[in-house]
Amino acid sequence: MHDLLIRDATLVDGSGGPRRRADVAVEGGRITAVGDLGGAAARRVLDAAGLVVAPGFIDSHTHDDRLLLEPPLRHPKLLQGVTTVVTGNCGVSLAPLVTPSPPPPLDLMGADAWRFARFADYIAALEAERPAVNALPLVGHTTLRVGAMADLDRAANDAEIARMQAALAEALAAGAAGLSTGVYYPPARAATTAELVAVGRPLAGHGLVTMHIRDEADAIDAAMAEALAVGRALDVDLVLSHHKLMGRAQHGRSRETLAMLERAAATQRVCIDCYPYAASSTVLLPERVAMSTDVQITWCHNEPAVAGRRLRELAADRGVAPEELAARLQPAGAIYFAMDEGDVERILAHPLAMVGSDGLPHDVQPHPRLWGSFPRVLAHYARERRLFDLETAVHKMTGLTARRFGLVDRGLVAPGGCADLVPFDADRVQDRARFDDPRAAPEGIPWVVVNGRVAVEQGEVVDLHAGRVLRRVH
Ligand SMILES: [Zn+2]
Incomplete structure (x- = not known):
């Protein structure tokens, strides 16, 4: 008697290999059998005739550190079939840092959540909460910097580097999967390449580093070269975050950046994540206005009512220049329409690219990637645009990601693996989130199974505590 049996499915197993008909049996949170299971009995049977069954999707790039502690019943990730998120x-x-006033971009998780002095305290809070999805947490270099340095506008000195190294070592011992960096943003902009390598020293030879590189516009070559040099110096698994080219002058240059990535991948461990949209989102930065065809405000502290408005339109209403308005609205967040769709497709289709939403769950009017990334890849890019086949789309959200992040028993539907499973209707699956309606739930994903527990039932969340904190295996 199995705990759960998914019957008559078209299995897309996450490996990238061809679909096949199969039943999937689950016991004790693990997949116990895959194939023609005939008359096998189970306490719960899901009839998946006409549906694809895939491994639960792994969101390789999130800012869900706080969302994991405060899971909403309308859960943006669970309802997309996401069962694991990489945070930080x-x-x-969100850890380790205690502050009442986090500088941007740390405030993307709000100002009132910074209460974890040690990474171990954050892990303990997560384990006590039993999160809705599995969590693989990274520790952020900018968070370490804000905790270790009084003056963020210069490179760290030896004592500050030692403090950051000790905090990183504590985080790794507590269960952090690796280090993330964001030297694009003001609190880390003064960090040198040498600082990144020195802080990352506890990871050398076996660790994982994800990097939001220093520039994604005209200086992207130098920024990629810096990131690759950090990866080589530390001999770590490197992920270049949300790979993209910002601004019209850069459009089409993904041919060059992907060629550079391929050359590097011949000699070092490197891959990229990306989200399936030609618009980005982060804090509102006046210097980004000129490179964007349009800008949409996602939140604004001082004028909450402007969330969702287009900046140029609002600037015209008020008779000021858009850059001037952007400066006046600080602190705030924004969506930037500044990418080329051809680059988005070329990057998404690349064999080294994994899907990651980069969704911002605390924005008032968020970028639709928070609610739509995974079904959008299946619906728009695989089914409609035929950018790749369904097997490849699923692989980019599951098996590839699990391998790159050291999740040895996730990302594939195979006996012995953890039972994270998502049955969906490949003909009907559809993202519904739009820039003017960003919280619409996707369609065509009736069930989501997390660690053997049915967490979504007929498109509604029924279990917000089936997830676990995961450890990276290297
Ligand atoms: Zn980023």
């Missing part, structure tokens, strides 16, 4: 990206992790 772009240099920003």
Whole structure:
């Protein structure tokens, strides 16, 4: 008698290999059998006739550190079929840092959540909460910097580097999967390449580093070269975050950046994550206005009512220049329409690219990637655009990601693996989140199974505590 049996599915197993018909049996949170299981009995049977069954999707790039502690019933990740999230990206992790006033971009997780002096305290809080999805937490270099340095506008000195190294070592011992960096952002902009390598020393030879590189516009070559040099100096698994080219002058240059990535991948361990949209989102930065065809405000402290408005339109209403308005609205967040769709497709289709939402769950009017990334890859890019086949789309969200992040028993549907499973209708699956309606739930994903527990039932969340804190295996 199995705990759960998913019957008559079209299995897309996460490896990238061809689909096949199969039943999937689950016991004790693990997959116990895959194949024609005939008349096997189970306490719960899901009839998946006409549905694809895939491994639960792994969101390789999130800012869900706080969302894991405060899971909403309308859960943006669970409802997309995401069962595991990598948190703490772009240099920003919720621990270890105690502060009442985090500088941007740390405030993307709010100002009132910074209460974990040690990374172990954050892990303990997560384990006590039993999160809705599995969590693989990174520790952020910018978070370490804000905790270790009084003056952020210069490179760290030896004592500050030693403090950051000790905090990183504590985080790794507590269960952090690796280090993230975000030297694009002001609190880490003064960090030198040497500082990054020195702080990352506890990871040397076996660790993982994800990097929001220093520039994604005209200086992207130098920024990529810096990131690759850090990866080589530390001999770590390197992930270049949300790979993209910002601004019209850069459009089409993904041909060059992907060629550079391929050359590097011949001699070092490197890959990229990306989200399936031609618009980015982060804090509102006046210097980004000129390179964007349009800018949409996602939140604003001083004028909450402007969230969702287009900046140029609002600037025209008020008779000021858009850059001037952007400066006046600080602190705030924004969506930037500044990428080329051809680059988005070329990057997404690349064999070294994994899907990661980069969703911002605390924005008032968030970028739709928070609610739509995974079904959008399946619906728009695989089914409609035929950018790749369904097997490849699933692989980019599951098996590839699990391998790159050292999740040895996730990302594949195979006996012995953890039972994170998502049955979906490949003909009907559809993202519904749009820039003017960003919180619409996707369609065509009736069930989501997390560690053998049915967490989504007929498109509604029924279990917010089936996830676990995961450890990276290297
Ligand atoms: Zn980033």
